[in-house]
Amino acid sequence: MSDVVIQTTNLSKELASSLLRRKVRILSGLNLSVQKGETFGLIGPNGAGKTTSIKLMLGLMRPTEGKAVVLGMPSGDKRALARLGYLPENPYFYSHLTGREFLDFAGQLFGIESKQRRERAKELIEIVGLTEAADMQMRKYSKGMLQRLGIAQSLINTPELVFWDEPMSGLDPIGRRDVRQILLELKEKGTTIFFNSHLLPDVNEVCDRVGVMCKGRMVVQEQVKNISGGGSYKDLEDFFLEVIGKAESGGSANFEEAVS
Ligand SMILES: Nc1ncnc2c1ncn2[C@@H]1O[C@H](COP(=O)(O)OP(=O)(O)O)[C@@H](O)[C@H]1O
Ligand SMILES: [Mg+2]
Structure with missing residues (x-):
């Protein structure tokens, strides 16, 4: 069915x-x-x-x-x-990237074109409440912030x-x-x-x-x-x-x- x-x-x-x-x-x-x-x-x-x-x-x-x-x-x-979107139990992040850069990278993996990627990343950053931290390197993120970013990542392709x-x-x-x-x-x-x-x-x-x-x-x-x-x-x-x-x-x- x-x-x-x-x-x-x-x-x-x-x-x-x-x-x-x-x-x-x-x-x-x-x-x-x-x-x-x-x-x-x-x-x-x-x-x-x-x-x-x-x-x-x-x-x-x-x-x-x-x-x-x-x-x-x-x-x-x-x-x-x-x-589909996937949030792993222990997501791996590239700690030298910023949250926004990471989402951009995730969008590239799905073949989303540049302008749309930027817009989608911006929208998701707001949805998960990471606006203030979006341009900070992920090595400075707390566990909770990384989890929020993981969730944003799982939604990049509008699954x-x-x-x-x-x-x-x-x-x-x-x-x-x-x-x-x-x-x-x-x-x-x-x-x-x-x-x-x-x-x-x-x-x-x-x-x-x-x-x-x-x-x-x-x-x-x-x-x-x-x-x-x-x-x-x-x-x-x-x-x-x-x-x-x-x-x-x-x-x-x-x-x-x-x-x-
Ligand atoms: N790659 C693996 N090698 C050996 N044991 C594993 C592996 N993956 C899972 N297990 C074992 O399988 C069982 C189920 O694991 P898992 O699916 O991670 O459970 P849950 O997510 O419900 O906590 C556990 O006993 C775990 O130790
Ligand atoms: Mg588990």
């Missing part, structure tokens, strides 16, 4: 562990579909497999089994990459789909509010948003649907309105803790299963 923007089928990843002398499954059979315009939040404890899932969808990692189709194309296809890995990380409450605002504006424009976060109140506020991962498996996917909208849970945190508690004590504990 053309309205499905992200589709994964049995997406799985194993890595060889020399320490354990066997293969370790870090993602098991992920089946997920995200609709156009949807905001999907992936939550789960550290090491659950959230970043791995994003990297597989982007084609930055190859799956051991299964596949991902993004914007109608196999993961990693350049035509899809040109239409129709964004993957944000921990977008609120390193931000103070004002920064978090700003990111929520940017997210809501993107959402209003119909952008499809896929992001990971530990900050459940933020996820609750902006997401249409959440997926909870634990030990390399998607444990549950649910509409946010069914969780915190007067259902059987007090809030998203209550839901999250119950789901994770069950997952950790039961069913999906074959995280480090020997596969060879």
